[in-house]
Amino acid sequence: MGDCVSPVDDFLNELTERGIRLELRGDQLVYYPRRKLTADLRQRLVQLKPEILNRLRGVHEAREVPSQTTPITEPPRIEHPPVSVVISDPQPKFLESLLINVLSQRPAPAEILITGKTNRSIRKIVNRFRSRGVHIANSSLDVQHNSVCLISPDTQLGPDWLPQAVQKLNTPEVGAVYSDHELIQTEERTDYPGHVTANDLARSGIQAPTILVRREALVAVHHQGEPLNVLLRQLSRSGWELRKHSGIVYVQSDRKESYFQQQSLDQESITLFIPLSGRKHLWPKLQHFLQQQTWPHHQTRLILCDTSRDKSFSNRIRSWFSTCDYPDVRNIRLPSKQAGLADLPRDQQLIAVNEQMCRIYNLLRAELKTDYVWILEDDIIPPVDVLSRLLHSFEENVASVSAPYRSRFDGRYLVWSRERSGNAGVHQLCRPLPDRPQVEEIRGSGFGCLVMRAEVLKQRPFCLPEGETCYDVRFFRELEPHWKRLVDWTTACQHLHNVPQPKSNITTRNLIYHITPFATNDIWLRNVQQLLKRIDLFNGRRVIAVATGEGLITPDQVQAAFGNHQIEIITRPNSAQLRENATFLPLLESVADPDPHTATFYAHAKGVGKDVCCLGPPRGSRYWRNAMYHELLDDWSRINELLIDSAIVGTHRRQHNENHQIYPDGQSTSPWHFAGTFFWFRNTDVFSSEKWRDVWQPTGWGAEAWPGRMFDFEQSACVAYDGLEDLYNPAVYFPQIEDE
Structure with missing residues (x-):
């Protein structure tokens, strides 16, 4: 006779689908949440209560014997292998309901093992179900059958989940079967692919709260207490296929977890790869770091690549x-072609060094057996907990996370936002202000200390085609754009060989500033208040251009707003067409001295026309304006460092080579600009010729276009919000600085 689905099975399956749990309390059945039990379900519960109680107590319901004169058509009998169920670390509030749910599957499991942490409440529940094959065990491997269902304690199986899973597991190459799951509270449901690879699991994983696995596959990779998503990854790495079936699992709780938690990265085994150049004086500090670093050493596959030609050094390592x-x-061992190559002048051996690094990382590609690799150069000493901190920044679409360090050649951070044209290096970044996000997206970084997905490193071999000079710049340039690359500035490393932090020769700082002081609002005054908080930064000339005319307050009132601070005021009639550009040339003329030790800051009272003509939401305009004051005036050392190599430094830089006429007036033109028109420039680069005057345009956005007409893009630097297009969106600004 085949297994017919009884009314009790139908009822229990319907309760599961609706997210209703049953618990046995003496002779009573308790259900919750109560609000989900309809009148019809309550009536059926009353009718079926005796059979449900008998089933929970281990008494099989009597089957009606059909009359011999009544023809019966039955579905063909499907023989299913017996299934062992394992519930790890059960929760008392869910366990009874889960056992009822699992025992309602047809065929019912042959045994149910309870493993992990137990207490008195759990043991009492297990004793009530002992006659149904429920018992406490030490390990998942104590099961008696080859089909093993591993169930998370806060889940419920959908109807026919086990038979569907068993059928899918019949394929010999399939090691485990998973399904979608649904959150009972929100009814949100996953949509996992039909099969997944090891790389898929390393990226996004499958948060499968229940799986069916072959015992022989489980034995080979089992670690007690290991999360199911980690188990699936290990099965896939071992060569087993993972397949999805059409059943559904219902999850009681909505697990709000970070990517680090979802992927159980704290249990990840990581390859730590260190190229050794043979510099004996560096080894003691590196050795000490290896002893002190806090990632579990038993989860670290350490590979030292000895490129030296020094036998005594090699013996010391062994x-x-x-x-x-x-x-x-x-x-x-991978000896370099030339002894001491790493310490030779880099400008003379640039190609040789980078070709050697290509050989080193191609060797690493062949050795990788873990999903993540931590690359550390032998003269970089990071914080001891750097690996955990870098892994916490990973998301599904993140390829690498770098720890910043200063270059041994120019003292600048070896982190960049984009490459310079003509293979002329990169646009290096400076550290963000302390109140800004310390993990930010970048274009690329050096390989001194970074964590990368093995999948990404294996994508293509390292090489140095003709015309290329830097393997790391080429690697990140060739990386597919959907992969994010991040830097965590809180993990800054010590570079044992870097030169001192670069020093600028700028000693004098000028201010040139435009105000259109509308009488209808106080936006101009809010700007001045932002400026006054930083006014002492300017130790050179402070020239304020004030627009005059109808509807504007007087220059004397503007002067009064600056209090006792020493400023120079120049005036020009207000021009609705030229806006701040009406005073731009006079302001430049006031500081036209090519002194190599002088830098000048230009800005204007931004957003003053909000009552007249505002291109975006006032709140977004306010955050944008205050961000520029903050980024360009609150840490002079950052600006000073950028001005060593860049002629002009600003925020909100945008490059638009394909559309020079991007400005709202339809007349101003340039291939790039600083949106908002706040910037520093070196006087010597501006005033050593008359170009600054020649490139000026008498147009409404001529001041904003001027930097892009005066300087090539490669001569500029951006301290924050580089490439931002949604300028008026308040959500893009952090911190969101309000007016005082």
Whole structure:
């Protein structure tokens, strides 16, 4: 006779679908949440209560014997192999309901093992179900059957979940079967692909709260207490296929977890790869770091790539292997073509060094067996907890997270926002202000200390085609654009060989500033208040241009707003067409001295025309304006460092080579600009010729276009919000600085 689905099974399955839990309390059945039990379900519960109680107590319901004279048509009998169910770390509030749910599957499981943490309440529940094959066990491997269902304690199986999963597992190459799941509270449902690879799992994972797995596959990779998503990844790495079936699992709680938690990255085994150049004086500090770094050493596959030609150094490394506490270590010899190559003048050996690095990282590609690799150069000393901190910044679409360090050649951070044209290097970044996000998206970084997905590193071999000089710049340039690259500035490293932080020769700082002081609002005054908070930064000339005319307050009132601070005021008639550009040339003329030790800051009272003509929401305009004051005036050392190599520094830089006439007036033109028109420039680069005057345009947006007409894009630097297009969106600004 085939297994017919009884009214009790139908009822229990319907309760599961609706997210209703049953609990046995003596002779009573308790259900919750109460609000989900309809009148019809309540009536059926009363009718079926005796059979449900008998089933929970282990008494099989009597089957009606059909009359011999009544023909019965039954579905063909499907023989299913017995299934063992394992519930790990059960929760008392869910366990009874879960056991009822699992035992309602047809065929019912042959046994149910309870593993992990138990207490008195759990043991009492298990004893009530002992006659149904429920018992406490030490390990998932104590199961008696080959089909093993591993169930999260806060889930419920949908109807026929087990038979559907067993059928899918019949394919010999399939090691485990998973399904979609639905959150009971919100009815949100996943939509996982039909099959997944190891790379898929390393990126996004499958938060499968219940899976069916072959025991022989489980035995080979099992670690007690390991999350199911980690188990699936290990099965896939071992060569087993993972398949989805059409059943559904219902999850009681909405798990709000970070990517680090979802992927159980704290349990990840990581390859730590260190190229060794043979510099003996560096080894003691590196050795000390390896002993002190806090990522579990038993989860670290350590590979040291010895590129030296020094036998005594190599012997020293091998000797350390015998005493270190890393259980998985390898020493690979890859001698460089020239002894001491790493310490030779880089400008003379640039190609040779980068070709050697290509050989090193191609070797690493062949050695990778983990999903993540941590690359550390032998003269970089990071914080001891750097690996955990970098891993916490990963998301599904993140390829790498770097720890910043200063270059050994120019003292600048080896982190960049874009490449310079003509293979002329990169636009290096400076550290963000302390109240800005410390993890930010970048274009690329050096390989001194970074964590990368192995999948990304394996995508293509490292090489140095003709015309290329830097393997790392080329690697990040060729990386597909959907992959994000991040830097965590809180993990800044010590570079044992870097030159001192670069020093600028700028000693004098001028201010030139335009105000259109409308009498109808106080926006101009709010701007002045932002400026006054930083006014002492300017130790050179402070020239304020004030527009005059109908509807504007007087220059004397503007002067009064600056209090006792020393400023110079010049006036020009207000021009609705030229706006701040009406005073731009006179302001430049007031500081026209090519002194190499002088820099000048230009800005204007932004957003003053909000009652007259505002291109965006006032709140967005306010955050944009105050962000420019903050970024360009609150840490002079950052600006000073950028002015060493760049002629002009601003925020909100936008490049638009394809459309020079991007400005609202339809007349101003330039291939790039600083949106908002706040910027610093070196006087020597502006006033050493008459170009500054020649490129000026008598147009409404001529001042904003001027930097892009005066300087090539490669001569500029952007301290924040580089490439931002949604300028008026308040959400893009952090911190969101209000007016005082």
